[in-house]
Amino acid sequence: MRWEKDPILHVEHLKMRFGGLVAVNDLSFKVGRGDITALIGPNGAGKTTVFNCITGFYKPSEGMLTLRHKAGDRAGSDDGSFLLERLPGHRISQDARVARTFQNIRLFSGMTVLENLLVAQHNTLMQASGFTIAGLFGLPSFRAAEREAVDKARHWLEKINLIERADDPAGDLPYGDQRRLEIARAMCTDPVLLCLDEPAAGLNPRESQELNNLLLSVRNDHNTAVLLIEHDMSVVMQISDHVIVLDYGTKIADGTPEEIRNDQRVIAAYLGVDDDEVEEVEAEVRA
């Protein structure tokens, strides 16, 4: 398994307490480099809390989160390890190159579709300017970086079939297009790990299929590892290489989609049924 042989992220003994509530308890798992990994579980299982720990929104109460770059990862990052639990949030995105989306859409709705993709590249552009006004106006490195930013934005607009809508306000797009635009915006930061919180929520079957195709392309063409929280089993089972199941903040299963599909504990916990109903539910899931 790639997640054992070549993990990009190693979560060890993660614990997150909120006062007396233990939302995540002694959780360990690995995310394979270039894999699509799904984190699933019933409402309140602790999935978003795990994301918030990985992306620096929360400092874990205990545990280690190690992200390993390899030479050849996106944007020429060198070999190197990042202990995410010790880094401030902005360094997790900028240096460790972890990007995320949220359960609710957080595009700049008044800006155009293209502008949303350019804003995501603000850091690279500012570095190319040498952080000076003179740089902004004159430096050839800035002009080259600007061209690259537009090319990258165009690449992603073509990929998500929104090139025709580049100059429209992002808020005018249909919901499914906005979801894909958010993912494209995150990809414009050249992440090595892309964390997506319920990307398929609210999508119709056609939009869900478009999302699947986009995520498969992120994995296959860009070799970016994807970690997603998802309730939509048609997305999870179709595109994931690896599935991790949480219940009440602890891991109850970890394996390939096939293994998870056949795990009775998962069926019982995830669907919230009693033990004597498991067989019936299992038959429904297989159908």
Ligand SMILES: Nc1ncnc2c1ncn2[C@@H]1O[C@H](COP(=O)(O)OP(=O)(O)OP(=O)(O)O)[C@@H](O)[C@H]1O
């Ligand atoms: N900031 C917080 N303060 C207090 N409790 C919190 C906080 N964030 C999460 N929790 C609690 O931690 C537990 C796990 O919540 P979390 O949102 O991580 O679950 P989830 O698996 O993502 O659920 P869902 O699928 O509904 O989004 C819940 O009991 C929740 O109420």
